[in-house]
Structure formats: structure tokens, C-alpha cells
Amino acid sequence: MPQGALSGLRVLELNRFVAAPLCAKFLAGFGAEVIKVEPPGGEPTRLMGPFQEHVPHPETGAPYLFLNTGKKSITLDPSSKTGYALLLQLMEQTDIFVTDLPPKALEDLHLDYPALEGANPRLIMTAISFFGQTGPYRDYLATELTGFAMSGYMFITGDPTREPVKLAGNIGQYQGGLQGMVGTLGAVLHRELTGRGQLVDVSITEALAFETNSAVTWMNLGQMQTREGNRLQRRSPRGNYPATCLPCKDGWVHVHDAPAGFELYAVLMEEPRLADPAVLAEPWGHRDLIDELSLPWLSRYDKFEVVRRAQEMRHPFMEVLDIPEVLADPQHEARGYFVEVNHPVVGRVKQPGAPVHASGIPWETRRPPLLGEHNQEIYQERLGLAAGDLALLRERGVI
């Protein structure tokens, strides 16, 4: 097995939400040593379901199992005096500290960047929070829903006839985690040049807002982005259409006109009224009519057959796949996208593997750690504590 590109980099992760774990999952995938610092009772994502067979258990939650591949776990209460001293000792040997504790909590624990910088000037601290380390909303309480709403992303997602809707799961925090990963690696390269670490201040709401472009479109053009449901929004009646989601015989498909010309759409749909000159001149202006005239053809076939026929005529249709269909997808199968990870409690469990393929920076998906699994390795072998010390710390609830 070739060595990971980031092997040799030591990462500490201290989390309350899912953004820091996602960020550190990337670093672990590329070979960094990531140590999760968990409170003695386990970190909060261990309590997030769904669990295996729907029985709550700190080792079997799907979010925990996905987010923590290839990491180590130690237990430590950073609010205890001894725990804090141990954590600072670890910090001195750490390259990257990734956290999504709220800024106020970091300050209360003396784990904010000014407190850590002295102990290790080469330390890179990636602090991910919903609103960033500064600003009037810094200490606002937030969940995925709150952050998604306040980023401007929610306002533009959903059907115009209904209330806005959030994206599935934790996409906002994951975008924060990913952008945090990019900033972290930028800081690593910066440290190669300067020898100094730094604070990487990551805001989940800004990460999402960067990806919508809404605010600057308003500032530059005075145009307000609104909800268009499944339709890809166009600004002129002459704009391209369709680019939407419509029902077929057994489900839903993404329906899209051909880059070679909208006139081909009428041929695909076997519907001459779609070739009417008025429709051809203004597809977006006729979007309701185009939907209506598409339904009869779509209702004849299942989603795979619809897409097969459309792709044959170079129309960029795609199936709206449900999750079992994603798992059974032949393209994923051929590319070995899913990997099976063998876990001592869960058994063999299939999940997405590498999100990137490269010869020189191999990605590994190893199993997530059990709670405190690496206490002995880290406390005894790395920090030089005796076995008796460990027992004492455990008794006192420090680890």
C-alpha cells in the first residue's frame, strides 16, 4: 500500500457538529493521522441515527460511521484541569486542529487560537462555525436548518407555490467542512513557505452563500433570485427549456433539451406541437406547455428507458435515483465507488469510498474508531503516561 500524501501530518479533531468530522475525514482519507478527541461519553454524532437495525448504540449510527473513517479516538474532558493540560501537550505535537465548537465554547475552554498559538506557533487551527469567529451573529445558536436559512440558500430552494425547503441531511455543514478542508490545505502550503501556522476561520453560512451567488447578483444587478422548483431558472422568455424534473411511468427523470438544438426535443417526444415556431422561439416562455406536452411520451416508459432513449438522441436526461438505486448503479459498480468496511460491532458495511481518484494521492477508507480505542496508544506511547495513570484518569472521569 503506497503511503498517503498527507502522512506525517497530525490532526486533532474536536467536534460538536458534523462539519469538523467531514473536514477531517478528507485529511484522513489522504493519509493524515486524525485523532478524535471525544468527551468520555462519546462525541455528539455518536447519538445521531439512524442506527443499525434502528437500535441506538454509540458505535452503529450511520452519520458517525460515515464521517469518521480512518481516524483514531481518544477520550478526554477538556473542561477538567488535567484534561486541558493533556490536550495542550497533544497540541504541541499537532499540525492541524480542526474544530466546529462554537466560538464562545472555544473561548470558555481556552481553546481559541490566541490561547493555542503560544503553545505551538506552527499550529494551524481550522475553526468551522455557522457564522464565523467574528461579527454580530457570531454567538447565534444554529442547526443545519438555521444555517441553511441564513445563508440565502433556502430562499431559492423549493417550489414557488410552497414554502422554501432545506436540502437533505447536512449539506450545508458539509460544504463548510469541504471549504474548511481547502483552507486548511492552503494554510499547510503557506506554512511550508513561512514556517508559521494560522487561524483558518470558516463560516458555514458564507460557504453556502458563496455557492449561490445571490447576494452579489443583487448588489451588481438589483436582481432577486427566487424559487423555481425543479426548473433551471432563465431570465428571458427566449431562454432554454426544458431543464426540469418530470414524472415518467415509474418515477421521476431530469428532462433537458439537447445542446444541438431545441428543435430535436419535439422529435424525441414525438410531439409536433413542440416544434411550433412560437414554442421554438421562446422555450422558457412556453415552459408550462412544454411540460404538459412532454408527459404523454414520458408516461410510456420507466425512468431507465426514458433516459436510454433520450441519451441515444443526445439529450442530457438523467434518472432521479433513489438510494437503493444509487447503491445498485452499474456506473458506480464499474468504478468501484462503494467500498466495504469491516467494523467490529457493525460487521461489513458498504459506503461511498474515495470522492477522487488519483495515482499519486491514494485515498483509503478505513473503519472508524471505537470510543477511546486509542487511549493507550496516544496517552502511554505518545505522551509517556504509565498504565496506572491511565486507570486513575479514567476513574476521575478525565478520559
Place this chain on the structure above:
Amino acid sequence: MALPLQGIRVLDLTIFIAGPVCTALLAEMGAEVIKVENLNARLGAGGVGLPMKPGVQEDRPYNRQPFFHQLNRGKKAISLNLMRPEAKEVVRSLVRLSDIVVENFSPRVMPNFSFQYEALRALNPGIIMISMPALGSTGPLSNRISLGPGIDAMSGLQHLTGFPEDSPMKPGGIIGDYNAGMIATGSLLTALYARRSTGLGQHIEVAMREGETFLIGEYVLEAAMNHSSPMRTGNHHPSMAPHNIYPCKGDEEWVTIAVGSDAQWQGLRHALGEPAWAQDSRCNDLLGRQRHQAEIDQHLAAWTGTQSALQVMELLQKAGVPSGVVMNARDMAESPHFQARGFTHTVETNEAGPMHIARPGFLLTRAPALPMPAPDFAEHTDYVFGELLGYTPEEIRRLEEVRATSRVPINLERD
């Protein structure tokens, strides 16, 4: 001040969004990014459909597109017609002088130009090339034609987004592109870090759909582990209630409320002034609140409907309840919070006056990005051909004559 990527040169052959986002971040971190545009690039689908900012040079609208400036900040630009052998030679020369090549064409395009990785490596063994095909360059579906939200559909994300009683819902933003752009950027930075010790380049591939399915990894893992088929749940949450969006006074004004614990439920009741409907002891725990969710939502909506979203948010935040305004573009632009953090910059453009661009979600506090506009079309022709590649003015003129390059956009098909 040193920037992380100072001294790194990037050859940018990207189109649409995923590729340009990646090279924009590289430019922000200090790389010299040379963007190669097709001669008709800013006349085509990427140009005409998008709105322009009014400006002083009315005859060159293609230099006044806000979205273009957002996606191409800090880059240098030349134009090349890659059907011409002279233009291909320019690309080969630039590969020799670059550290990174970024492209996001469909998988057949680069080999058709003879620019597959093996050919580029022969020119420069240290070159790091990254590709971002929709479904990947291998596998039975690699040649599918793909545009826009089709990736959302195939990733599984669309199925999981929206209300269970309605159709699956596409994300309002272009999540698949930005997501792939972020994964690509992180991979490139990792490859640069690795190259310090190996000296070797490599070919990296980020399949956009694979990157997007990664974002719902826990659902995929759950479906595999429990043989289940996860379904979309609108704005509800499996372990929080109430957890929803509520209408406020005024048109299209909304606020979110997410109650994550019994203590927060008490806080919410208190903030509302302990109304009679909220005294029901069945609502004291999560299970009860989930069972009576519809009822609670009705009461909350009646209450939020009488006030502004901002009022609700501020009141509930004080009471310790996560609540947030569903901000629209204008709210974002005028928010004191985002203004205080400098989320948007104003950059001076050549032909459209001041332009606002937004920065990404991370701030390198010791190496902040310098706000820069995007280049005008072919703005750096003399720099790239002359200074970098050593072409004489006469040689550049000859390239223009044969339409291998141009200083203004040209529609070659009509030509």
C-alpha cells in the same frame, strides 16, 4: 505577504462552473492562473443568457458579466482556437511552464485534442492534471451527455430533498459543480504538497456525481446497512421537533425554528409567553412533540404570522432557541453580520466600473486573498504570448490572422 500558492502556475482550460470555481480558489491563494477561452466563449451559452452590468464600454458587454467576474477573479486570460495546430502548440508550450492543468470537458475532449495526461506528462513530468467529468471517464455510462442538474438527479440528493408528498426537489444552487470544485481544489493542494518530496505530477479525476453522492454518504450507508430506502422529509428532522419554516408578516418572509432539546422547548414556550396550547404536558418530550408536530406548527405559524422574521429570530435567540431568518439576496447583501465580516468585496473592473464579488467560506487569517476582478476577454494576450512564451509581435499577429487566437470574441461558425 506570502500567499500559499505563490510561484505556482495553472493552465486553466475550464468551462461552465465546476472548473472555474477550482481555478478561482487557486488564484485567490496566489497562483498565476492562465485562463484559455475559446474564441467564441463569451458569445455562447455562457455569455448571452447571463445578465450584464451596465458600463462605460457599451460595445463589449462580454466584459461586464458579474457572474463571470465572480467565477474568474484574479485570473489572466487569452483566447485560443484549439482546432488550429498553432493554438495546440501554444497549449503545449504553456504545459511546459505550468505546475497544474485544470479541465472539466466531457471525457472525450482532451484525448481528441491529443491533450490526454500521458501526452502532457511527456512535456512536463511534474505536471498535475485534474479532470472533472460528470460521471467519470470510465464505466458504462461515462459517455452520457450531462448538463446542469442531471447530476443532482443521479446522485440521490434530489430524491432526498423536498416534501414527501411532492416531487423530488433540485437544490436551488448549483451544488454539484461547487462541490466538485471544492473536492478538486483540495485534491490539487494535496498533490502539490506530495510533489514537494516526490517531484512527480499525476492525473486526478473528480467525477461530479461521485462527489455529490458523497454528500449523502450517511443515507447510502444506512440504506446498505439496514436494507432501507431513505425518503425525503421536507423541513422535518428525525430528532428535533418542532423543526420547520414558518411564514411571517409580509410577502415571502419566513423564519426557521429548530428545537433540539427539552430545555429549548421550555425556552420557546417562555418566549411565547406560556400560551395555553403549549402547556400540554404531552409536548414535554421529543416523542410527544413529534406526535403533535402538525398542531404545534399551526400554533407557531399563527404566532410568527403577526411579526417580522427578524423579530422572531432575535426574540428566540435570546431565549436560547436556534432560529434564523430565511434570508433572500437583499437580506444577505444588507446584513450587518456579513458586512462586518467583509463577505463581499468591491473590485474595480476595466469596463464595468466597480463590481461586487463574494469570497469563499474560509478566511486564511495570515494570508487573506487580494480581491481582484476577472480579466477582460484576451486581456493578457501580450503578456502570455510575448513575455511568457517569447512570441514576437509579428508572430502574435500571424496567430491572429489564422484565427488561432483573437483579441475580441469571434463566432467562428459564422465567420
